[in-house]
Amino acid sequence: AQSVTQPDIHITVSEGASLELRCNYSYGATPYLFWYVQSPGQGLQLLLKYFSGDTLVQGIKGFEAEFKRSQSSFNLRKPSVHWSDAAEYFCAVVNTGGFKTIFGAGTRLFVKA
Amino acid sequence: NAGVTQTPKFRVLKTGQSMTLLCAQDMNHEYMYWYRQDPGMGLRLIHYSVGEGTTAKGEVPDGYNVSRLKKQNFLLGLESAAPSQTSVYFCASENPRTQGYEQYFGPGTRLTVT
Numbered sequence: 001a002q003s004v005t006q007p008d009i010h011i012t013v014s015e016g017a018s019l020e021l022r023c024n025y026s027y028g029a030t031p032y033l034f035w036y037v038q039s040p041g042q043g044l045q046l047l048l049k050y051f052s053g054d055t056l057v058q059g060i061k062g063f064e065a066e067f068k069r070s071q072s073s074f075n076l077r078k079p080s081v082h083w084s085d086a087a088e089y090f091c092a093v094v095n096t097g098g099f100k101t102i103f104g105a106g107t108r109l110f111v112k113a
Numbered sequence: 114n115a116g117v118t119q120t121p122k123f124r125v126l127k128t129g130q131s132m133t134l135l136c137a138q139d140m141n142h143e144y145m146y147w148y149r150q151d152p153g154m155g156l157r158l159i160h161y162s163v164g165e166g167t168t169a170k171g172e173v174p175d176g177y178n179v180s181r182l183k184k185q186n187f188l189l190g191l192e193s194a195a196p197s198q199t200s201v202y203f204c205a206s207e208n209p210r211t212q213g214y215e216q217y218f219g220p221g222t223r224l225t226v227t
Contacts, residue, residue, distance in 0.1 A: 009153065032214055043117070043203055043218030044156075051213060090155060094214045100171070101216060105155040 002027045004091050006104035013081050014112050021076040021107050023091030032094040033074040034101070035065055039087045047089075050074065061085070086111045114139050119204050119219035126194045126226045134189040134222050136204030144207040145187040146171075146216065147179060149200040156203065162187055194226045 003026045013019050025031055032051050036044040048059025055067040065076045074091060091104040120135045136145065144163050148156040158171030160179040168179045176198060178190045187206075191198060201223050205216040 034215070041220075043220050044205075044216070045218070046215050049213065049215060100158060100161065101214065103155040105153055 002031075002093055002095050002102050004093050004102050004104035006089075006091055006107045008107045009105070010108040010110065012110040012112060015083050016080050019076075019078045019081045019085070019109070021089050021091075021109070023074045023076065023104060024072050025074065025091070025093045026072065027093055027095075033065075033067060034092040034094070035059065035063070035074075035076050036090045036092060036103075037061075037087050038090065038106075044090060047076070081109075081111055083111045083113070085109060116140065117204055117206055117217050117219035119202075119222050121222060122220065123223050124225070126191075126224065128195060128226060130194050131190070131192050132194065132224075133191075134202055134204075134224075136187045136189070136206075136219060138185055138187075138204075138206040138217070140206060140208070140217065141184070142206035142208040142217070143184075144209065145181065146205045146207070147177070147187065147189045148203045148205065149173065149198075150203060150221075151200050159189065159202075194224075196226045198224065199226045200224060 005024045034049045035047040038044045047063050050057045050067045058064050088106045088108045090106045092101050117138045146161045147159040157173045162168045162181040165184040180188045201221050203221050204219040207216045
């Protein structure tokens with residue numbers, strides 16, 4: 001069965017520091033991978049997605065993610081974190097055969113001044 | 114465009130009461146979904162619909178029913194609420210033909226069952 005693992009429940013970084021959020025997936029075929037962000041009290045918003053091609057994908061708000069097939073990973077990165085990036089981040093994989101998206105449990109990002 | 118809207122935003126129910134959550138989207142999306150979000154568990158799919166008049170069970174369907182009589186609306190019903198249904202409920206919509214499985218989410222409904 002498909003699954004998505006986000007090993008870190010929460011992460012704290014200083015404003016201006018770099019960020020990497022980890023995501024590992026289990027999926028037999030080439031996956032469609034996503035990162036969503038959820039600000040407090042809001043719904044989820046798409047940050048970026050990977051379908052095929054270049055394994056480094058750029059998203060909104062200065063985020064990027066790299067697909068590594070050999071490691072079954074799709075880690076999210078940002079070179080310099082802003083206080084407004086404090087939110088919960090969800091990695092997701094699409095089950096293209098079943099029309100369903102599988103979400104990870106989420107990583108909550110705290111940003112300290 | 115309003116995108117995806119959910120009604121109500123908050124609700125408190127007593128055990129055994131019933132209620133309906135309404136989701137509406139104005140993007141002409143084919144697919145619609147209901148999720149529940151609980152701490153440490155991410156989003157879990159309750160029911161989904163791939164078109165008007167069709168619905169299907171997701172990962173955690175027990176205790177919920179849905180209907181999609183109109184393409185733009187997806188209703189989630191709780192016939193007899195239980196404390197285990199205390200959660201935040203999110204609706205989402207998607208058009209896989211034009212937007213490649215990206216889902217658009219509503220702002221959520223926070224439900225408390227006492």
